[in-house]
Amino acid sequence: MSTATAPVDAPTWLSEFYSKVDQLDTEGVLAAFAADASMRYGSAEAAVGHDAIRGGLTYLFTLYAGIRHEFRAVWDTGSTLMVEAEVTYRTQDGREVAVPALTVIEHRDGGVIDDMRIFIDPTPVAG
Incomplete structure (x- = not known):
C-alpha cells in the first residue's frame, strides 16, 4: 500500500x-x-493582538529545532479555511514526531488572518 498523497x-x-x-x-x-x-x-x-501572538510564536518556535506541515486537505468557504495537516516536529534532541492537526482560519481577502484556531495534541512530541 502506498503512503504517497x-x-x-x-x-x-x-x-x-x-x-x-x-x-x-x-x-x-x-x-x-x-x-x-x-x-x-x-x-x-487564545493570544489576542500582535504582542500576545508574537509571545506565543516565540515560545513555540524555541521549543522545536524544526517544523514541517504537510497538507492533507484544505476546505475553503470564502472567509474561513480549514486545514487538515500532518505536522512533523523536530525536537531539540533530534527526534522527529508527526501529529495530526486541524486548523480553522478566519481571514480577509489576501490572507489577512483575523482568527486562527489550531486543534492539535502536542503531547507525543514531549514524550
Missing part, C-alpha cells in the same frame, strides 16, 4: 504563510495577522 490545492497565501511557519519565522508569520487578531494553539488560552 496527492498534492492539495491550497491558496497561494496559505502556502506562503505555512512556509514562514516551517522556517520558524516569527515576524514573517506575525505579519499575516490583523493587529487585533487572535490565535489559539491546542488547549492554551
